[in-house]
């Protein structure tokens with residue numbers, strides 16, 4: 001065990017006694033002992049290292065890059081990827097890890113989602129063994145930061161067919177041209193997985209583009225009202241030359257891109273539950289302490305109604321995502337399973353953070369009172385990794401047999 005992990009165990013023991021109140025049906029008890037120990041170590045890290053600075057970094061729109069290496073010590077980067085996973089773990093565990101991060105800071109959960117869920121998984125799913133060995137171990141320790149460049153200014157939901165970024169082969173070199181938008185981590189990443197259309201066969205291929213490549217620029221998107229700590233960038237690629245050995249060797253079409261998204265979409269659903277859990281815990285705390293009409297507001301029936309509806313949403317979402325992840329663990333991994341989890345959990349999250357904000361009255365819109373950041377961050381999670389409409393259409397196609405995208 002690393003010194004950092006050992007140091008966090010005291011806190012882990014402390015948190016272990018405090019079962020998550022929001023886990024009303026105690027689903028977390030079903031993790032293996034090792035998984036539960038790792039979840040609790042991650043919770044301790046989030047509470048000790050991230051929580052104290054989360055409102056400040058959010059207000060300043062800065063990502064705490066100094067925490068990347070210590071975060072990696074918890075084993076959360078690359079979990080589920082055989083070459084670099086620190087311990088054997090299940091998709092259900094990975095869901096709980098996403099929940100624990102989202103509960104404290106959706107920005108940190110999103111960093112991990114991009115680094116590990118998108119960038120590392122792209123290499124694990126679509127890279128050759130040599131590429132996996134060259135990149136994944138250093139990304140798992142946080143030495144190298146990755147990003148995932150799919151979305152473009154003119155192509156968001158329709159990225160399966162609408163990508164305009166092109167890749168042209170010249171001998172053993174590829175020349176990339178185009179623009180990307182919203183790319184998380186990209187202002188400080190070392191490498192971005194860029195998805196581009198091969199002009200020769202019209203298929204989408206993936207390229208490992210180092211951010212020091214001539215012709216590559218990443219400009220931070222300013223003035224966001226949601227996920228402010230996440231460093232999203234507009235990327236421009238002008239005649240960026242990438243050697244053939246940096247083309248993801250097993251990415252042959254958008255199907256391979258979709259395989260990565262299928263893996264991560266369910267984890268985003270779990271992140272959303274985490275955001276709802278964080279807001280619910282703050283609302284419950286506040287309701288017990290705040291007095292109006294001579295008694296704690298928790299004793300007013302209408303306030304209880306908001307809290308019960310919130311815990312109901314959380315419980316239903318955990319149940320649904322637990323089964324979606326369990327199916328993934330059994331190898332039954334379908335687009336529509338992840339899509340339903342993402343669409344359902346993010347919609348329930350959006351209702352829940354609204355109700356929890358309501359419980360805090362005016363204080364619900366102030367940073368520091370525990371709900372405002374979750375309330376704002378929920379909006380971006382609702383839309384990224386497939387909007388509710390897109391995920392609904394994926395499920396709709398599966399249950400009716402009719403695609404209704406266009």
Ligand code: FAD
Nearest residue numbers: 148149150151156157182183184380384385386387389405
């Ligand atoms: P659009 O596709 O323009 O959609 C606008 C609205 O129209 C939505 O409500 C949508 O649901 C609706 N709509 C579109 N088509 C249909 C239809 N056929 N039927 C019904 N409704 C429809 N991308 C990356 O590649 N990498 C990243 O790291 C990344 N990180 C992100 C982080 C944040 C904070 C955000 C906000 C976005 C990020 N994205 C990233 C992009 C994200 O995946 C897109 O924003 C998302 O896919 C939606 O695309 P869009 O914003 O272009 O909206």
